[in-house]
Amino acid sequence: MLGAGIVSEVFDSRGQDLPGFDFALCTDRPGEVRTDVGLPLVVGHGLDRLAAADLVIALPWADFRTPPEPPVLDALTAAHERGALVAAHCVGAFALAAAGLLDGRRATTHWRFAALLADRHPDVTVEPDALYIDEGSVITGAGAAAGFDLCLHLLRREYGAAAANAIARDLVLPSHRDGGQAQYLTTPVPEDCRDEKLAEVLAWAGKNLHEPLPVAELARRALMSRRSFARRFGAATGTTPHAWLLGLRLSRAEELLETTDLPVEEVARRVGYGSAAVLRAQFVRRRGVPPRSYRRSFSRVP
Numbered sequence: 295m296l297g298a299g300i301v302s303e304v305f306d307s308r309g310q311d312l313p314g315f316d317f318a319l320c321t322d323r324p325g326e327v328r329t330d331v332g333l334p335l336v337v338g339h340g341l342d343r344l345a346a347a348d349l350v351i352a353l354p355w356a357d358f359r360t361p362p363e364p365p366v367l368d369a370l371t372a373a374h375e376r377g378a379l380v381a382a383h384c385v386g387a388f389a390l391a392a393a394g395l396l397d398g399r400r401a402t403t404h405w406r407f408a409a410l411l412a413d414r415h416p417d418v419t420v421e422p423d424a425l426y427i428d429e430g431s432v433i434t435g436a437g438a439a440a441g442f443d444l445c446l447h448l449l450r451r452e453y454g455a456a457a458a459n460a461i462a463r464d465l466v467l468p469s470h471r472d473g474g475q476a477q478y479l480t481t482p483v484p485e486d487c488r489d490e491k492l493a494e495v496l497a498w499a500g501k502n503l504h505e506p507l508p509v510a511e512l513a514r515r516a517l518m519s520r521r522s523f524a525r526r527f528g529a530a531t532g533t534t535p536h537a538w539l540l541g542l543r544l545s546r547a548e549e550l551l552e553t554t555d556l557p558v559e560e561v562a563r564r565v566g567y568g569s570a571a572v573l574r575a576q577f578v579r580r581r582g583v584p585p586r587s588y589r590r591s592f593s594r595v596p
Contacts, residue, residue, distance in 0.1 A: 295329040297353040297383050297441055303465060304445040312460055313453050318343050322366050330356055341369040349379045349448065352386035354437070359410075361392040370395065374431060383444055384437035391415040399429045404437025442467055454592030455548035491516055492530055496538075503543055503566045509535045539566075544580055547573060551589040558585050 298319060305315040320339040321327060327335045344350055350373045361367070370393045374380045382390045387403040388411060390396050397417040402408065408422030421427060426435035426444045428451070435444030442465070450458035495516045499507055512535060513523035527535050543565040550561045562573035570585075577585050 295331045295333060295335070296438065297386070298329070298335065300383070300439075300441040301351055301353070301445060304442065304449070304461060312457055313449070318347075320344060322363055341365055344369045344373050344378075347373060347378055349381065351445075352380075352382040352389040354384040354386050354404075355389075358385040358388045358407075362389050367393040377431075379431060379433065379448070381433040381435065381444065381448065383435050383441040387411060387434045388414070390432065390434065391418055395432050396434070399432060400427050401429070401432075401434040402427050402436055403434065406437070450548075454552045454594075455545055456552045456592075456594060459545075459549065492526060499539065500542060503546055504564050505566060507539060507566065540576070540580075543567070544576060547577070547585070548581075548588065548592075551585055552592045552594050555595050558589075561585065 302317060302319075305317045318339045319335075319337045320341060320343045321337045322341055324337055324340045327337050329335050350370065352370065366389065370380060370389065374393075374395055380390060380395060382401075382403075384404045385407055387396065387401055388407075391401070391411060391414065396415065400419045400421055401411070402421050402424040403411050405422050408420050411418065412420040424436065425440050426433060426447055428447065433444065433448065435441060435447075446458045446462055446467070449461060495512050498515060499512060509524065510520050513520045516523050516526075518526065524535060527533075527538070531538060533541075547561055547565045547567075550556055550564060551558075554561075556564075557570075558573065559570045562568075562570045565573070567573040567576070574584050577583070577588065581588060583591075
C-alpha cells in the first residue's frame with residue numbers, strides 16, 4: 295500500500311506549470327487486489343496498459359520470493375525493449391531481475407533483502423546501501439520511504455531540479471538525497487537533521503553558498519570541534535559535510551540554470567565556485583553534461 299501511495303502522490307497531476315502525468319496502476323489480473331494492510335485496492339488496468347507507458351515502475355508485492363508469471367515478465371521486457379524507462383521500488387527489483395533486465399547492471403533493493411537478490415541473481419551487482427541506482431534505462435530504488443527518493447530522482451532527471459524541488463516541497467520532503475547515500479543509519483538521529491544546533495548551521499550554510507564554507511567554519515558556528523562536528527553531521531545526515539555541500543551547490547546551480555538567464559559565471563559565483571570552469575568540471579563529473587547543455591534541456595525561462 296505504501297508503494298502505491300508513493301507513486302500516486304508523486305506522479306499525480308498538480309498543475310501550476312509542473313509536469314502532468316497520465317498515471318495508472320496495472321496488474322496481470324485486473325480487479326480487487328488485497329493490500330498488505332488489509333485494504334482492498336481496485337486495479338482497473340491489465341498488462342496491456344504497459345504498452346503505451348513511458349515509465350514503468352514495478353512495486354513491491356507480498357510473494358516477491360516467487361517470480362512473477364511469464365506474461366508479467368514479457369510485458370516488462372517489451373516495455374524496456376521499446377524504450378520505456380523501467381524502474382523498481384523496494385523488492386519490485388526482484389521482478390526486473392527475473393525478467394533479466396538487471397543482468398550485467400548494478401541494482402539495489404530494500405537492505406533486508408539485498409543478499410537474497412544477489413544470491414538469486416548472480417549476474418546482478420547488488421549494492422545494498424544505495425538509496426537508488428540509475429543505470430540509464432533501468433533504475434532501482436531502496437525500500438519503504440526511499441521510494442520518494444527514487445521518484446524525485448526520476449523527476450529531476452527528466453524534468454529538472456525546479457520541478458522535482460517544487461513537488462518535494464508540496465510533499466514536505468527533502469528536495470534531494472543522492473543515490474549513494476546510505477539507506478539507513480546506525481544511530482537513531484533522524485535524516486534531514488532534527489538536531490537543532492546542527493539544523494541552524496545547515497540552514498545558514500544553505501543561505502550562504504556563495505561563501506567558501508570550510509568545515510572548520512561550520513563546526514565553529516555549531517560550537518563544536520571539527521572532529522565532533524563531522525561525527526555528529528554523519529550521524530544526522532548519513533553523509534559528510536563536504537559531500538552534503540557539494541550536492542547542495544549543484545542542486546542550487548541546477549535551479550538557477552533552469553529558472554534564470556544568469557550567465558554561467560554568475561551562477562558559479564552564487565553557488566560558491568571560484569569560476570565557471572570549476573562549476574563545469576563538477577557538473578560534467580556529477581551530471582554528465584556541461585551547464586550550458588543542461589540549461590538548453592531544462593530552461594523554463596521564456
